[in-house]
Amino acid sequence: MKNGGFDWFRLDNAAKIFPGQNSNSWSNIFRVSVELKEEVDPAVLQEALERTLKRIPTYNVRIRKGFFWYYFEKNPHKAAVFEDIKNWCYRVNFKENKGFLFRMYYYGKRISVDVFHSISDGYGNTVFISTVVAEYLRIKGHEIPYGEFVLNVNDKPTLSETEDAYIRFANSKVKYDRRSPWAYHAVGTKLPAHLCNYTAGEMSFKQLHAVTKSCGVTVTEFFAALLIDIHYKKQLREKKKQKEVSVQIPVNLRKFYPTKTLRNFVLCLRVAINPNMGEYTFEELLKLVALQLRLADTEKVCNSMMTANLGLEKNPVAKYIPLAVKDIGVAISFVITGEQTTTSLLSNVGPVVLPDEMYRHIEKFVLFPGPGKRNAARCGVISCGDRLIFSFANCYEESDIEREFFTRLVKMGIHVKIESNRE
Amino acid sequence: MSYCVNCGVELDASAGKCPLCQTRVINPNEEAQDKKDKEQFSPYSTKEHIPPSANRSFIAYIISMVILIPNIVCTFVNLLFRDGGYWAPFVNATSFLVWVVFVFPFFTKKLKPYLMWAFDTVAAAAYVFFFFAVTHASGKNWYFTCALPIILIISVMVLADIVWIRKKKRHWVLKSIVILSDIAVACIVSGALVDYATTLDFMFEIGAIVFVSCAALVAFLIYCYTSKHMRRWLSKRFFV
Numbered sequence: 001m002k003n004g005g006f007d008w009f010r011l012d013n014a015a016k017i018f019p020g021q022n023s024n025s026w027s028n029i030f031r032v033s034v035e036l037k038e039e040v041d042p043a044v045l046q047e048a049l050e051r052t053l054k055r056i057p058t059y060n061v062r063i064r065k066g067f068f069w070y071y072f073e074k075n076p077h078k079a080a081v082f083e084d085i086k087n088w089c090y091r092v093n094f095k096e097n098k099g100f101l102f103r104m105y106y107y108g109k110r111i112s113v114d115v116f117h118s119i120s121d122g123y124g125n126t127v128f129i130s131t132v133v134a135e136y137l138r139i140k141g142h143e144i145p146y147g148e149f150v151l152n153v154n155d156k157p158t159l160s161e162t163e164d165a166y167i168r169f170a171n172s173k174v175k176y177d178r179r180s181p182w183a184y185h186a187v188g189t190k191l192p193a194h195l196c197n198y199t200a201g202e203m204s205f206k207q208l209h210a211v212t213k214s215c216g217v218t219v220t221e222f223f224a225a226l227l228i229d230i231h232y233k234k235q236l237r238e239k240k241k242q243k244e245v246s247v248q249i250p251v252n253l254r255k256f257y258p259t260k261t262l263r264n265f266v267l268c269l270r271v272a273i274n275p276n277m278g279e280y281t282f283e284e285l286l287k288l289v290a291l292q293l294r295l296a297d298t299e300k301v302c303n304s305m306m307t308a309n310l311g312l313e314k315n316p317v318a319k320y321i322p323l324a325v326k327d328i329g330v331a332i333s334f335v336i337t338g339e340q341t342t343t344s345l346l347s348n349v350g351p352v353v354l355p356d357e358m359y360r361h362i363e364k365f366v367l368f369p370g371p372g373k374r375n376a377a378r379c380g381v382i383s384c385g386d387r388l389i390f391s392f393a394n395c396y397e398e399s400d401i402e403r404e405f406f407t408r409l410v411k412m413g414i415h416v417k418i419e420s421n422r423e
Numbered sequence: 424m425s426y427c428v429n430c431g432v433e434l435d436a437s438a439g440k441c442p443l444c445q446t447r448v449i450n451p452n453e454e455a456q457d458k459k460d461k462e463q464f465s466p467y468s469t470k471e472h473i474p475p476s477a478n479r480s481f482i483a484y485i486i487s488m489v490i491l492i493p494n495i496v497c498t499f500v501n502l503l504f505r506d507g508g509y510w511a512p513f514v515n516a517t518s519f520l521v522w523v524v525f526v527f528p529f530f531t532k533k534l535k536p537y538l539m540w541a542f543d544t545v546a547a548a549a550y551v552f553f554f555f556a557v558t559h560a561s562g563k564n565w566y567f568t569c570a571l572p573i574i575l576i577i578s579v580m581v582l583a584d585i586v587w588i589r590k591k592k593r594h595w596v597l598k599s600i601v602i603l604s605d606i607a608v609a610c611i612v613s614g615a616l617v618d619y620a621t622t623l624d625f626m627f628e629i630g631a632i633v634f635v636s637c638a639a640l641v642a643f644l645i646y647c648y649t650s651k652h653m654r655r656w657l658s659k660r661f662f663v
Contacts, residue, residue, distance in 0.1 A: 085470050085471060086472075090473075091474060107468050198467070403443035407431060411431075415433065417434070418427075418430075418438075418441070419442075423469075
């Protein structure tokens with residue numbers, strides 16, 4: 001390895017699965033946007049991006065096929081910024097966009113980055129875009145210090161930022177059994193390939209926190225319970241045979257382990273209810289979700305999950321299967337398990353912490369998960385200061401889930417402002 | 424600042440209707456020009472970018488080449504070594520039929536079932552006719568008395584199935600019933616025609632065996648599909 005070990009990387013444990021799932025119509029991709037208080041200058045943004053890519057080498061890559069595994073190698077091309085489009089998070093083709101696995105967009109006052117999940121997770125991408133925005137503001141002449149989510153672009157990248165933290169920390173003697181039954185999926189009129197309806201609801205974190213506190217749960221637990229309640233009632237109205245209603249919740253493992261990695265370091269927990277057990281009130285759902293999440297969201301359980309995931313990668317038989325065969329296996333397993341076992345996705349990146357001087361230039365952050373294959377509600381939560389944005393990515397034309405969700409919040413006394421790419 | 428009267432949420436200043444319930448935003452005091460200006464500042468871009476899809480025709484072209492190369496080789500080899508007679512045309516004809524049925528559909532951007540049906544019927548008729556023309560020395564006119572009617576009957580049944588399936592979404596049990604019925608009819612008719620036109624007298628019996636098996640399955644499936652009691656009993660007995 002030349003260039004301080006940043007010429008090529010192995011994919012981390014979580015990233016290995018995404019290229020196999022990639023198709024010509026769908027990719028596992030998500031977006032983080034930052035809205036500034038001034039119009040974005042594309043030339044300055046281009047400059048800021050180039051400086052940041054030198055600092056964060058895990059983004060300056062293209063994906064290549066080895067005989068047994070995919071790997072990232074340093075991209076010799078220059079990444080470009082594009083004017084934003086209506087159907088962001090469309091599929092990633094490894095040969096398009098000069099091989100870059102992220103796309104940076106600008107529109108009005110907004111800077112957005114769509115990233116293929118193999119290169120980073122929600123936290124990593126938020127750090128990346130925060131660093132780009134800080135650099136952008138600095139080039140524009142503002143005094144922005146480094147720190148928190150903003151990396152110093154003059155520093156050299158470190159190996160600890162590019163490490164596969166799963167390998168370092170997975171050491172449980174127990175392998176968690178993650179088999180789960182197929183879950184209910186809300187259906188509707190499917191949008192054509194590459195299109196998706198995105199809706200973002202802006203609310204005050206303080207207002208929301210007051211409500212969740214009165215319910216005795218956290219913000220994530222509250223949102224997960226609300227999503228389950230909406231889907232549970234929808235299924236009761238639609239179907240006789242009831243399936244489990246579940247929400248997949250990615251958990252940032254950095255809270256348990258001391259790592260600086262900017263690559264994937266998340267695990268997906270699953271909270272579910274079985275409607276065949278009887279009727280549930282919203283209060284019951286809040287309790288159930290909080291209990292399930294608090295039991296699973298512990299270092300020991302997460303470590304056993306990590307160990308189970310890593311076991312597949314380390315399996316001597318699986319290891320030496322040629323990549324082409326592995327890809328077929330991943331594609332089949334994605335069809336069988338994948339979204340089949342989850343009704344909805346709820347990804348909460350949490351609060352974005354920036355240097356104080358930066359807040360006055362920033363309006364808000366938005367996290368948009370990419371479109372699902374079957375999930376009508378793939379949701380993202382992110383907050384900056386008092387502004388919390390809850391977003392939906394919906395691959396169906398209908399907006400009943402979003403409507404129910406936001407009107408329920410309004411009825412609880414939370415002021416919600418809606419923006420959408422729907423016409 | 425506008426709110427949806429139906430949902431109670433605040434809307435973006437540029438919104439013409441609520442994205443959640445499609446209720447129109449009406450402000451009688453607003454000038455038409457103001458409204459137009461607002462619409463230009465939509466919170467999200469209105470430009471769509473549809474990425475190019477996989478080049479199906481290129482893949483079909485590659486497969487065509489893969490089929491073509493061994494055919495050319497076979498033809499040359501046969502021309503060089505003619506002691507065993509001319510066998511390469513049989514390989515070419517079979518490859519052509521395979522190409523029409525399996526590769527040709529990929530040259531069209533969208534699946535065109537009626538066009539494919541027409542091509543497949545003509546290709547199958549031509550393919551059998553080729554064998555008939557080569558082996559015509561036997562003197563029997565088996566192509567027009569037997570082969571062509573069988574091809575046409577199967578073709579008409581396939582056409583009927585395409586029309587029926589495309590009309591509306593059908594239950595898988597109904598689809599199975601129709602396909603099994605087709606097989607039953609095709610087998611009995613083929614058996615009878617082959618029996619009549621050739622010396623293969625046992626063909627009708629073979630056709631009859633398949634017909635009876637399929638007919639029994641069809642009867643069972645029809646009963647399952649129509650009888651609630653039977654469905655309940657099956658789900659009770661064979662639950663997983």
